[in-house]
Amino acid sequence: MTQILIDNRKFNAEEGETILEVARRNQIDIPTLCHHEALEAVGACRLCTVEITGEDWNGSTKLVSACLYPVEEGLIVQTRSEGVLRLRQTVLDLLMARCPESTVIRDLATQHGQVTEYQQFTDGSKCIMCYLCVRACAKLGCHAISAVNRGTLKEVAPPFHEHAESCVGCGTCATICPTGHIEMVDTAETRTIWKREFEFVTCKVCGEPLITKAYRDYALENRRLPNDYYTVCSACKKSELSGHFARLSL
Amino acid sequence: MEKTYTVIPKNCTGCRTCELACSMVKGVDGNLGHSRINIYPTGPDRFMQMTCMQCIDAACVSVCPTDALMRNKETDAVEVVEERCIGCALCETACPFGHIHFDELKGIPLKCDLCGGEPTCVRFCPHRALEMRR
Structure with missing residues (x-):
């Protein structure tokens, strides 16, 4: 202590x-x-x-x-x-210049009364280099993305900006990103993220997309759950089991 | 654990007051999709209340890569520690009963935490179909 x-x-x-x-x-x-x-x-x-x-x-x-x-x-x-406040303002100043579109940064800057003195980036990037996505991906054991390049060109990307081979399309990076920078497009059958297209496992009862096939395979391999855990959606599981429980309780 | 959350399906009339109470207290703007309890019709004038079982060997707890789902020692409920959740949504698909709903907006799973020991649905059920029994 x-x-x-x-x-x-x-x-x-x-x-x-x-x-x-x-x-x-x-x-x-x-x-x-x-x-x-x-x-x-x-x-x-x-x-x-x-x-x-x-x-x-x-x-x-x-x-x-x-x-x-x-x-x-x-x-x-x-x-x-005084030194801490000045440094915080500089950090926010630079972040405001880098990603003026991001609401998280704008809110923080307003809170600290900070406006940027630098010329603002106009490429529309919302990435603030917090590495939450990189670390979350590593936590899941996939290591599909990392920081690439140096200086102002630094960004988060899969190796060589090509198809992220070890990506399973779980979407955790897009969920955890505080600024909504990571693009993830879901349709009824597929999910597109990091330039790769993933097919969904669909609920065998209602056909709703569940998780990507690659993510299911990852989960089965790494999380030791029975295969049938990933075949039916939550709503169908509940509906099916409610009938089963009703028969038990009668 | 002093009391056990109990559902009594034969008393349930399917009025869904529990769903409304839950979504008002735990959800955003009373959105019924955020309710942690759901009523399913199982026959003529028969209903079943479906909510988290707080499993002893819970699939959601064992699947979580960050220990964001933890058992509250006082209430014995499995609770989501929001600060530790990275939003991988494995728990949603892992729950064998389908009781975890993943909130896409907040990026965290929604599940019953027994309201810290005094569930709001129990308080609002007009037909005593939900009880905390000793």
Whole structure:
């Protein structure tokens, strides 16, 4: 058990916890874009930057990302110091220039009273480089997408911008994307994502699309569930079982 | 667990007040599609209330890659920890009873959490077809 100071208030923290975890547990607001509780922190957005110092640091301070920095005894954290606020504004300023179309960024910028001073990108990209999609894909064990290129050309894409071979078309990347940048088009029979077309497994009773065939195969292989778990849609399962339960309860 | 969520189908008249109560409390704008309980007609004047069984060895829990579905030790209900969910929707297809509905807008699954121990549907059922029994 260690004790740290956040905004002049004393908090207990477990060893190995990050500053962000301690702050969130104690309802201290630190803005984040790339943080997700179930995914490994990468410190991509830099929005959670805080200023730290220690009693024996002779007054020197440093800016660190709260989602990555592990707590240590006697740590003094400032979440709203002048330096922190200035850095947050710069981050938002750049994000506003990169993806002015994104509502998440616009809302955050309004909240912090930030307008961009840079020339805005006009290519319509909404990607904020938070890597939530990349990490979620890795969490599922598919590793179909990753960051490619450097600098302003950096983007998330499958290898060589070609068909993502290890993609199973689960759509998790599109669901988790905070800005709606990842394009996923569903029709009654197919799903198109990352330049690949996936066929749906359809409900054998009503014909509604269920999950993609590749995702079903992935789930059967990796999640150890019986084959018939992926043949009937939820509504049909319920309707079928209601009759069965009624016979049991009579 | 002090009480058990119990359905009594012979008392159910199919009025769907439970669905409405659930969607008002747990859904958005009372959208009936967000209701965690559904009534199915099973014969003349016969209805069956279908809602999460809170399975002991739950398929949704075992299939979740991020442990976003966890059992609440107080109520024994399987609850969705929204912050831990990555929206893979495996739980929806894995549920053998079809009781998980995936909310496309919010990107999280919707499932019965027994309203923290005092289900709203039980309170609103006018015919005592839903009960919390000791």
